[in-house]
Amino acid sequence: MTQPSAPPAASPRRTALDAVHRALGATMTDFAGWDMPLRYGSEREEHQAVRTRAGLFDLSHMGEITVTGPQAGQALDYALVGHLSALAVGRARYTMICAPDGGILDDLIVYRLADERFLIVANASNAQTVLDTVALRATDFDAAVTDDRDGYALLAVQGPQAPGIVAALTDADLAGLRYYAGLPGTVAGVPALIARTGYTGEDGFELFVAPGDAERLWEALLAAGADAGLVPCGLSCRDTLRLEAGMPLYGHELTANVTPFDAGLGRVVKFDKPGDFVGRAALEAAAARAAEQPPRTLVGLVAEGRRVPRAGFAVTGPDGTVVGEVTSGAPSPTLGVPIAMAYVDGSVAQPGTPGVAVDIRGSREPYRVVALPFYHRER
Amino acid sequence: MSINPEQLRYSKEHEWVGAPEDGVSTVGITSHAADALGDVVFVQLPEVGASVTAGESCGELESTKSVSELYAPVSGEVTEVNQDVNDDPSLVNSAPFEDGWLFRVKVAGEDAELLTAAEYDAFIAG
Numbered sequence: 001m002t003q004p005s006a007p008p009a010a011s012p013r014r015t016a017l018d019a020v021h022r023a024l025g026a027t028m029t030d031f032a033g034w035d036m037p038l039r040y041g042s043e044r045e046e047h048q049a050v051r052t053r054a055g056l057f058d059l060s061h062m063g064e065i066t067v068t069g070p071q072a073g074q075a076l077d078y079a080l081v082g083h084l085s086a087l088a089v090g091r092a093r094y095t096m097i098c099a100p101d102g103g104i105l106d107d108l109i110v111y112r113l114a115d116e117r118f119l120i121v122a123n124a125s126n127a128q129t130v131l132d133t134v135a136l137r138a139t140d141f142d143a144a145v146t147d148d149r150d151g152y153a154l155l156a157v158q159g160p161q162a163p164g165i166v167a168a169l170t171d172a173d174l175a176g177l178r179y180y181a182g183l184p185g186t187v188a189g190v191p192a193l194i195a196r197t198g199y200t201g202e203d204g205f206e207l208f209v210a211p212g213d214a215e216r217l218w219e220a221l222l223a224a225g226a227d228a229g230l231v232p233c234g235l236s237c238r239d240t241l242r243l244e245a246g247m248p249l250y251g252h253e254l255t256a257n258v259t260p261f262d263a264g265l266g267r268v269v270k271f272d273k274p275g276d277f278v279g280r281a282a283l284e285a286a287a288a289r290a291a292e293q294p295p296r297t298l299v300g301l302v303a304e305g306r307r308v309p310r311a312g313f314a315v316t317g318p319d320g321t322v323v324g325e326v327t328s329g330a331p332s333p334t335l336g337v338p339i340a341m342a343y344v345d346g347s348v349a350q351p352g353t354p355g356v357a358v359d360i361r362g363s364r365e366p367y368r369v370v371a372l373p374f375y376h377r378e379r
Numbered sequence: 380m381s382i383n384p385e386q387l388r389y390s391k392e393h394e395w396v397g398a399p400e401d402g403v404s405t406v407g408i409t410s411h412a413a414d415a416l417g418d419v420v421f422v423q424l425p426e427v428g429a430s431v432t433a434g435e436s437c438g439e440l441e442s443t444k445s446v447s448e449l450y451a452p453v454s455g456e457v458t459e460v461n462q463d464v465n466d467d468p469s470l471v472n473s474a475p476f477e478d479g480w481l482f483r484v485k486v487a488g489e490d491a492e493l494l495t496a497a498e499y500d501a502f503i504a505g
Contacts (some may be wrong), residue, residue, distance in 0.1 A: 163478070
């Protein structure tokens with residue numbers, strides 16, 4: 001046994017629910033400068049709870065940025081690749097912020113809370129970059145960009161039982177709240193932005209609340225969900241849930257070295273929106289390149305054996321040459337075998353391509369190429 | 380009170396080794412190690428008949444988040460591997476000192492630095 005990795009030297013930030021996690025005996029981990037719950041017990045059981053019942057997550061490390069003002073929508077149209085000024089109040093969009101060369105700086109969810117008020121939710125690891133970049137790009141617009149990272153705690157209830165659990169604590173019209181929509185309301189007496197979003201491949205909600213209300217909401221949700229089998233869930237199962245759902249993770253599938261088109265997510269780039277936006281020329285070239293001669297393609301890999309591929313491992317083709325690289329890999333609790341996402345050359349990108357393997361510490365383990373996602377919930 | 384059984388001895392790589400019976404000792408990983416790994420999903424154990432050397436890698440354990448080398452705490456010839464753990468690696472998490480044992484060795488020599496339970500308690504307490 002090798003010694004588990006040592007804790008980082010710098011003291012990480014703690015969420016408003018830190019004491020709750022410790023009382024529950026969570027295994028904590030440093031994640032993007034935050035001390036976050038990795039798991040409370042068995043991460044596989046937490047994963048299965050979300051797939052079959054419901055799980056409760058503390059996601060307060062996510063970075064909230066508010067953009068307000070008469071030109072808030074136009075500022076975001078210029079700063080991001082999406083067409084946010086066309087977003088209806090109460091709706092949300094998955095979008096990205098790119099560098100002038102088209103490289104992805106972060107993937108984001110943007111909520112339109114009012115005509116002149118948007119909420120950007122960035123990955124913790126990129127929140128400062130997103131804040132600084134959006135602020136800089138908004139300079140010439142009549143819009144204000146505010147760091148709201150300390151303004152919110154974020155709790156997520158995910159899984160097939162999530163609607164019933166949240167409905168028991170709110171008068172808000174959850175049935176009328178579609179996927180990728182958000183509305184202000186009250187949950188368990190706590191003012192909250194109630195969003196039907198998530199990162200697990202299941203139905204569920206993300207609840208943005210004041211940090212001082214987080215513990216009260218957490219306890220109320222756990223109590224309301226006890227009979228339905230709601231359990232606290234850590235970041236470890238969040239990663240396997242999103243991987244099964246084929247959802248990209250920044251730093252793995254998405255980096256500053258790939259464009260949205262390279263990642264197979266060109267649909268988030270809205271060339272037909274009015275005005276210029278940062279990265280337009282480079283992204284038009286990337287779109288043309290993807291149409292003519294696709295760069296490496298993001299595919300799914302399913303193990304025939306039991307050894308687990310990890311990020312950075314080489315993918316090899318029938319003749320043993322390297323044809324790609326694993327970006328994320330884990331044992332899949334739902335499929336019961338290891339799975340991975342990988343960027344591979346066109347020659348092996350078709351599902352079922354024979355002779356594909358992953359080099360796992362010098363041994364070529366056979367893998368089957370599949371279309372993403374690995375898991376799709378029944379609706 | 381320690382959760383690490385008194386009758387076992389321990390390596391600094393978090394393996395345990397039982398007292399020899401007819402010269403054969405049982406080897407596993409500690410509950411401290413199993414907890415740190417998280418859910419173990421795959422174990423690669425040495426083969427029966429293979430020679431293992433104290434302090435050297437003789438297998439690996441895969442968990443959801445990582446892979447770890449398995450180091451032999453004693454030297455000798457492997458006489459048996461735990462097929463139940465091969466079939467159900469979660470035994471390493473649920474019963475690391477009992478049904479989750481990994482392999483048995485006809486001991487020819489041991490790691491000079493094996494710890495008693497009390498010493499291992501102090502070691503993992505840091």
